[in-house]
Amino acid sequence: MADQPTVANKRNRKPRPSRARGLRTTTGCLTCRKRRIKCDETKPRCGPCVKSAKECEVSAGANNQDEARSTESNATQRSVVSTTASFRSPITRQSITSDVDPLLFANTPELRFDLSPLTLTTSLPSPNSAPFQWYDLLAEDAISNIHKHNLGFDELCLSRRQSPVPETPELNPLIDAQLGTDNRILSTEIPVAPWKSADRILLNDNELILLQHYVEVVGPMLDLFDPLRHFAIVIPRLAVHNVGLLKSLLAVSARHMALHRDTLSRSAESSLDAHSPGPPMLDGVPEVNGLNRLSHIATQYYYETLQYLGQNLLYPSYSRSSEIIATTILISTYEMFDSEGSYSNGAWERHLRGVFWIQRSQDNNGESKDGIRRAVWWAWVRQDIWVAFREGRRVLTIWHPKRRLSDLTPDELATRVVYIAARCVDFATNDKSYDLSIRIEQGDRLLQALDDWHRILPSSFQPIYALPPPDSELFSPIWIHPPSHAAAIQMFHFARIIVLINQPCMGGTGVFRQRQRLLDESVYYICGIAMMHQGKELLSAFVNPQALYAAGLCVQSPVKQSAILELLEKTLNVTRFPPKTLLRDLENHWRNET
Known part of the structure; x- marks a missing residue:
């Protein structure tokens, strides 16, 4: 009891700042401790010092603790290498070191x-209605373009059925006669859904050329960040069993070939013209309704994809399938190739929002277990980043x-x-x-x-x-x-x-x-x-x-x-x-x- 301070001593002593105001005895930089503010302990300079442009002084005790922690995790550190460890760029960043403690990234x-993007402040479609609202966006713009450019397509084919069709395991009547010179099948398996064929859809020579271009050129671009190559390997295999996905794939392939038509051999282009979908192409005619030949082929497949969607979206299993998820991003990629720089008023920007609705309704994200859904999500985000940056808006993802x-x-x-x-x-x-x-x-x-x-x-x-x-x-x-x-x-x-x-x-x-x-x-x-x-x-x-x-x-x-x-x-x-x-x-x- 003799060692306890007297009442007078207590009165003369300055009040001790509470720990809530940032007093810390063993951690944090000296500058923040002197200022009696909370230090976030970021290295090499903490956040408060960066914000106030002050020198960030670290105590010897803190350095010793860092050294001890570094010693404990040395085995893990050796496997982590800085990007600039073996290359001298014109700038050497002090914050990049060759020894990095993975514990630093526990809560990055x-x-x-x-x-809180803008999409959270507006009403989102319900999970069941998201595919229909996305399709309505597509159909509305497609019909507008039919009138504006006199494309000659039947707009009535873009209207949706008014009542769902029962999903019965009958032989699929939806295999399009234009996909394959006849409807011969390669097996006699019963299809698992009326919108999906258990048998591979036969392709004519032109369609095979487009499919090969997609697999060899377009798919790898979409697969840039995907080591499993879902777009080049998995999606084509799904497409030969689903008319809508196949037509969207052929549309994006033809549209990409149209961008590079001056580098294609004339024989390849003429072979495509000979049996292209829609009105026959005449030799020596450079354009059809203002479109070059490959663009016309791409547009034809695009409208046939929309027609397929209008007929099949009311199947619940289709509206939740991997096939429709893949179809949405292929349609978006087609529109990206076709954007012609009109981001402000173009269909691509609005339709990306529709793709977001579908992704959100199915809870797809960058860590989805299903590989196709994960790959499509990343491809969509890459497109949305570019449009958002150019449009001056926030990105759509809320994940x-x-x-x-x-x-x-x-x-x-x-x-x-x-x-x-x-x-x-x-x-x-x-x-x-x-x-x-x-x-x-x-x-x-x-x-x-x-x-x-x-x-x-x-x-x-x-x-x-x-x-x-x-x-x-x-x-x-x-x-x-x-x-x-x-x-x-x-x-x-x-x-x-x-x-x-x-x-x-x-x-x-x-x-x-x-x-x-x-x-x-x-x-x-x-x-x-x-x-x-x-x-x-x-x-x-x-x-x-x-x-x-x-x-x-x-x-x-x-x-x-x-x-x-x-x-x-x-x-x-x-x-x-x-x-x-x-x-x-x-x-x-x-x-x-x-």
Whole structure:
């Protein structure tokens, strides 16, 4: 009792701040402890110090704890390699080290993003009505185009049946006579559903050409982030048993061939014309109703797909099937190839919302156990990211991942950055009337999520080949293999650019210079990867143009602007989409910035 302080001593002693105000004795940086605010212990600089532009001082005790934790997890750390460990880029980021503790990623920011896109503020269709509302969007725009362009298709075929047809295991009457010169079957199995054929649908020569083009060219583009290659391997096998899916596949294949028609052999195109669906093509006639021949073939299959949907959506099993999920993304891809740059008033943007309704009604997401549903979801998100970025709206997805970065395989890490990029597009297009401190905090969380992702990458994301930076302001080729990992690095830098150019900066000259160094690094990587791939392959057709466009948004040097413009034009000459209006838009942006 003698050692207890007296009442007088208690009165003279200053009141002790409560722990609720951030007093911590063994953790947190010294700066936050002196300021008596809560430290989030982010390394190398904590969030409060970054926000207030103060020096982040770490105590020796904290360093000792980090060293002890590093020793305990040393075996795990050796398997994690930094992306920049073996390649010297023009910028060395202090936050990227070769030894990364996977425990740091137990609760990374991308698992805690706000999930409140515009789609949550409006009424969503019920799960049962979502496919019908999506189809009504398609049919309404299709009928409008029939009238506008005098396409000659029967609009009555696009109306839905008024009552459901019972699902009886009868022989399928819905095998289209145009798919196959006759309706001979290859087996006598009883179909499991009236909208699905148990027998493979026979194809004529033209349809076989289109199917092969899809499997060899279009499917691999959609499969860029999918090691199981569902679009190139699984979906064609489903399509030869379902008329609607098959016709949507043929439509997107013909539309892609139309984009590249000047590189096709004349014999291939003439063979397609000889037995194409719809009105016969005449030799020497370059266009039909304003469309080139391949475009007309694609349009015919597109309208026949809609006709099939109108006749079969009322089968409950079909409206919940993998076939309709695959059909929706193929229709969306057809419309992407056919968009012609009209994003504001085009059908593609509105129809992506309809695809979201169906995905949501079936609870499909990036971690679905069913491979087709998972692959379709990622393909849809990649399309929606680009439209949202160009349209200045938020992305449509309301899903967020459950798995931690440390639990993901390298291929899953490649898809995770697509999700983070979607949240970055949300930030860039979100309401900018928020308090500046809130905007800065939101941007910091996204940059931290990107940095966490970048730090945990294995060696397969490192360049195999890269020339040293040139003395001039031009760029050097960077080769990363496999292509999905190269695309993931480009997506990472695309996302970082759009956060940095939309985040307010209140940290003074030092913070501004650091941001500019990060922007320069992102431009360097995007252009270097594009130089290596843009003239040789179509796999990165979804990623290269949008990444190059974003790189152009943050470049002021006329020399670099010309180099990016040349790279983007070469890329568009290879991919044939998005439209070349991107070049004009980028030039207008530079002109307005001066």
